[in-house]
Amino acid sequence: MTRRQAEPSAPQVLVIAGPTGIGKTALTRHIGSLLPIEVVNADSRQVYRRMDIGTAMPTPQDQTVCPHHLFAVREPDEPLTLAGFQALAVACIHGIMERRKVPVLAGGTPLYLRSVTENLRIPEVEPMPALRKELEAKLVRWGPTPLYDRLQSLDPDTARATDPSNGRRIIRALEIFVATGQSKVSLEGRRPPLWRLLQIGLTSPRSTLHARIDARVDAMMDSGLLTETDDLLAAGYDPDLPALSALGYRQLIKFRQGCGSLAEAVDAIKTSTHKYVRHQYTWFRRMEGIRWYDTSQVGLDCIARDICTDFAADRPSEKQGIA
Numbered sequence: 320m321t322r323r324q325a326e327p328s329a330p331q332v333l334v335i336a337g338p339t340g341i342g343k344t345a346l347t348r349h350i351g352s353l354l355p356i357e358v359v360n361a362d363s364r365q366v367y368r369r370m371d372i373g374t375a376m377p378t379p380q381d382q383t384v385c386p387h388h389l390f391a392v393r394e395p396d397e398p399l400t401l402a403g404f405q406a407l408a409v410a411c412i413h414g415i416m417e418r419r420k421v422p423v424l425a426g427g428t429p430l431y432l433r434s435v436t437e438n439l440r441i442p443e444v445e446p447m448p449a450l451r452k453e454l455e456a457k458l459v460r461w462g463p464t465p466l467y468d469r470l471q472s473l474d475p476d477t478a479r480a481t482d483p484s485n486g487r488r489i490i491r492a493l494e495i496f497v498a499t500g501q502s503k504v505s506l507e508g509r510r511p512p513l514w515r516l517l518q519i520g521l522t523s524p525r526s527t528l529h530a531r532i533d534a535r536v537d538a539m540m541d542s543g544l545l546t547e548t549d550d551l552l553a554a555g556y557d558p559d560l561p562a563l564s565a566l567g568y569r570q571l572i573k574f575r576q577g578c579g580s581l582a583e584a585v586d587a588i589k590t591s592t593h594k595y596v597r598h599q600y601t602w603f604r605r606m607e608g609i610r611w612y613d614t615s616q617v618g619l620d621c622i623a624r625d626i627c628t629d630f631a632a633d634r635p636s637e638k639q640g641i642a
Contacts, residue, residue: 332412332514333630335425336432336603337521338596339566340532342614343425344377346521349623350423351384354630357415359408360389361426361435364565366404367395369551372544373567375535388415395551395562402441405434409513421630429602436606438513442506444498454493458486459559466490477503482598487561517630519622520609527615528596533589536567540585545571566592 333356335343347358360366364374368391377387388411393399399407408424412435415422424435433439458466463486470489471478477492495503523531548571556563558572567588574584603609612622 331630332516333421333423333626334432334436334516334518334609335423335521336429336518336606336609337427338528338599338603339427339592340375340535340596341427341521341523341528342619343427343521344375344381346519346619346622347377347423347425348381348384349619350626353623353627354421355385355419356421356423357386357388357411357418358423358425359411359415360387361408361424361428361431363399363404363426363428363431364562365390365426366393366399367391367562368393369395369554370547370562370565370568372539372542372547373565375539386420395556396560398446398561400446401430401434402443404431405439405441408435412514427599429599429606433602433606436512436516436518438510440506440508440510442495442499442503444495447494447498450494450497451490454490455559458490462486463489466493469493470496474502474504476505480504487564516608517626518606518609519626520603520611521614521622522611523613523615525596529589529593532592532596536585536588536592539567545581548572549575566595 333350335346337343347356350356351358358377362374364370365376366389367374370376371391376390381387382390389404389407392407408431412422412424424432426432434441454466463484466486466489467478467481467483470481470492474492474496477496481488481492483489492503495501495506499506522528544567548568551563551568552558552572552575558576563569563572570584570587570591573579573587574581579587612625614622
């Protein structure tokens with residue numbers, strides 16, 4: 320079935336997608352010098368406070384270029400559901416438009432991006448604390464496979480659409496089925512888009528991106544990522560919180576728990592981030608209408624100027640191949 324497009328008179332939203340470490344924040348700085356923009360976060364880890372280094376939070380200098388929204392809006396133990404994020408992001412975008420500024424939805428969490436760009440219908444099912452605690456304990460003890468097997472038996476349609484290694488998503492799917500008796504995928508779906516979108520994707524050859532990631536991890540360590548992790552634990556935050564499963568924190572918590580050396584933990588952060596990039600690209604390929612730029616071939620200043628021209632001309636973007 321063909322998805323309906325927003326009406327031609329609808330205002331336009333700029334979307335910046337791309338993998339971890341590719342330069343999305345730097346691009347918004349360039350665009351902010353050319354267009355009156357406000358940035359809306361679409362990174363599931365940058366919603367948390369106290370995690371600035373490990374999540375590569377935009378710096379105060381970044382945020383002086385233009386207003387930023389939905390960054391550092393939750394404590395690490397305060398969950399933000401996908402439906403909650405979607406509602407906040409849509410409200411932010413409407414507010415930016417009312418101020419006659421250009422909304423820029425930027426981030427590397429594909430589901431956060433899709434929740435807004437595809438106007439996803441998301442099951443509004445409140446978390447079930449007792450069930451979630453039980454399932455999370457099983458996840459820690461046995462890993463995701465037994466939970467995925469249970470999901471397959473209860474809700475095979477959702478299981479087919481779920482990454483077998485993503486324990487958090489499996490738990491959420493089980494929660495929804497137990498609460499509603501319905502398949503998660505049957506409660507989901509796309510709705511007519513709210514706005515016309517100019518979707519920009521940043522990419523580069525994997526070897527180049529991996530080198531950037533490794534250098535960034537080293538810079539994070541030099542900037543105090545281990546101390547930031549220690550501070551979170553000293554503040555009493557449970558190491559098993561979803562927020563602390565973020566790349567960097569998870570590996571350093573294991574180091575503090577006596578698993579391996581610090582050098583091994585840093586190597587694990589780099590390897591896990593490379594793996595996460597592959598996961599990001601898998602989902603980005605399913606997003607329609609993205610124009611991809613190879614940052615090893617085109618400078619961010621040139622990309623920003625292109626965006627300004629295309630934004631004004633309102634040319635439809637065409638999806639191209641990605642690395």
